[in-house]
Amino acid sequence: MNLQQIKIFNGKLITPHRIIPQGTVLVNNGIITAVTQGDIEVPDAIQIDAQGQYVSPGFIDIHVHGGGGHDFMDGTEEAFLEIAKTHAQYGTTALLPTTLTAEKEDLLLTLDLYEQANRNNTQGSQFLGMHLEGPYFAMSQRGAQDPRYIRNPDPAEYKEIIAHSRSIRRWSAAPELPGAIAFGQYLTANGILAAVAHTDAIYEEVIEAFENGYRLATHLYSAMSGVSRRNAFRYAGVIESAYLLDGMDVEIIADGVHLPAPLLKLVYKIKGPDRTALITDAMRGAGMPPGPSMLGSKQNGLEVIIEDGVAKMPDRSCFAGSVATADRLIRSMIELADVPLLDAVKMMTNTPARIIGVDGSKGSLAKGKDADIVIFDQNINIQTTMVQGRIVYQHEQPGPATVSKATIDQALRLNAIP
CATH class of the missing domain: 3.20.20.140 (Metal-dependent hydrolases)
Incomplete structure (x- = not known):
């Protein structure tokens, strides 16, 4: 069971060229491994439902x-x-x-x-x-x-x-x-x-x-x-x-x-x-x-x-x-x-x-780049902030892209920034 994988699904993915509706982003060990439209079955991955909100590069x-x-x-x-x-x-x-x-x-x-x-x-x-x-x-x-x-x-x-x-x-x-x-x-x-x-x-x-x-x-x-x-x-x-x-x-x-x-x-x-x-x-x-x-x-x-x-x-x-x-x-x-x-x-x-010369690893949702990811609503209110696969901020009030405390704690333990 690979508990280090994170799956962000049901989001509007913001890429440098387009917005992908109902997209999915997969993260493994702090790196983005997939960016795609639709859902992907990933057994035992940490699940983050974006609930139709925007999923953006950090x-x-x-x-x-x-x-x-x-x-x-x-x-x-x-x-x-x-x-x-x-x-x-x-x-x-x-x-x-x-x-x-x-x-x-x-x-x-x-x-x-x-x-x-x-x-x-x-x-x-x-x-x-x-x-x-x-x-x-x-x-x-x-x-x-x-x-x-x-x-x-x-x-x-x-x-x-x-x-x-x-x-x-x-x-x-x-x-x-x-x-x-x-x-x-x-x-x-x-x-x-x-x-x-x-x-x-x-x-x-x-x-x-x-x-x-x-x-x-x-x-x-x-x-x-x-x-x-x-x-x-x-x-x-x-x-x-x-x-x-x-x-x-x-x-x-x-x-x-x-x-x-x-x-x-x-x-x-x-x-x-x-x-x-x-x-x-x-x-x-x-x-x-x-x-x-x-x-x-x-x-x-x-x-x-x-x-x-x-x-x-x-x-x-x-x-x-x-x-x-x-x-x-x-x-x-x-x-x-x-x-x-x-x-x-x-x-x-x-x-x-x-x-500043870091676009090889940051700045866009793309396979192989750091999992620096933000989820926000239509008014750019931040719901979740992830740095290299680690959730460092989660909006306290229940709402879009809410992740349970247990899930957050699990992500923090398994995806700590070195």
């Missing part, structure tokens, strides 16, 4: 700072693990923990804590590597980033950081800064994705950056240049450059606040679902009630306030990070931008997986 968030009252820069392993649990409740099965501008010592500590937390993370979203956001930014586009720590790329510093940890997956920086092109080249040579962020670059500078490894625009429209005039002449900025460069990927905070409906529609129309990733950019306030909060670490972060579904600076002069969750992003794209469900899900699954 959501992948490649830019997230925190959630559930915690930040990845709090300096504790607990913060990492609790953030992973929080976002799993909203369908995120994998994410990139993201830093803010900080001193080198704080970045090194955060990388060390990542290594430790990654080994012990069995109850939430899987970690896929670190995203360092800053500290190499344009002061004029710092947004809510702490100006005390913003500086130009320093080869001695970033080479030490990269040598310190193999866990850095991407690094965001302003490409117009002195030394930023060499920095992009060094990142690329070390297998790290370079991304354009918090920048006042013009088109000519973005082109050079793109040619030297900068292949992603970090939170498009947020903290970056658009058309500007310099000595009476107009120059295209990073936003226009991202549209003109067909090969440049973009990520957007699709919470309906950072970008209103017309801009969400514009990004979708020009870049399309294959070049656009949805990100939460969530800070510690994600999954928490409105009120005072903190951006960055509790020790030396910035005080902010959560209201209107977003984090703001206390003087309300600018946003200070998102409190979105992945389900909200998909819901916003469907309801505000009129994007089909299939494409909205792709921007939260297959596209981010490709951007």
Whole structure:
């Protein structure tokens, strides 16, 4: 009797190309072994009845700072693990923990804590590597980033950081800064994705950056240049450059606040679902009630306030990070931008997986890929979250895709993430 098999049946399966009605997904030892229409007889498999709801690849968030009252820069392993649990409740099965501008010592500590937390993370979203956001930014586009720590790329510093940890997956920086092109080249040579962020670059500078490894625009429209005039002449900025460069990927905070409906529609129309990733950019306030909060670490972060579904600076002069969750992003794209469900899900699954180079094992429901699976209803309310075949979240109320506690316990025992 093979008790390690899981059968998810009677669901609408979301694949990169179509939705399969009344489909079945089989899982064995954390890997998808079949995706098909109709039912399959699998004696003694753990049965999960999706009850006609959607069965989707798990959501992948490649830019997230925190959630559930915690930040990845709090300096504790607990913060990492609790953030992973929080976002799993909203369908995120994998994410990139993201830093803010900080001193080198704080970045090194955060990388060390990542290594430790990654080994012990069995109850939430899987970690896929670190995203360092800053500290190499344009002061004029710092947004809510702490100006005390913003500086130009320093080869001695970033080479030490990269040598310190193999866990850095991407690094965001302003490409117009002195030394930023060499920095992009060094990142690329070390297998790290370079991304354009918090920048006042013009088109000519973005082109050079793109040619030297900068292949992603970090939170498009947020903290970056658009058309500007310099000595009476107009120059295209990073936003226009991202549209003109067909090969440049973009990520957007699709919470309906950072970008209103017309801009969400514009990004979708020009870049399309294959070049656009949805990100939460969530800070510690994600999954928490409105009120005072903190951006960055509790020790030396910035005080902010959560209201209107977003984090703001206390003087309300600018946003200070998102409190979105992945389900909200998909819901916003469907309801505000009129994007089909299939494409909205792709921007939260297959596209981010490709951007960070894990699409060989994640991002779609396909035989041989990790069993990172989410079941949700027509309103994108998450019912079940599965990471590598392990159920890490189950909606408490009886409803679609309900699995008995005994079944959950059995799945947790038999399909533990190593």
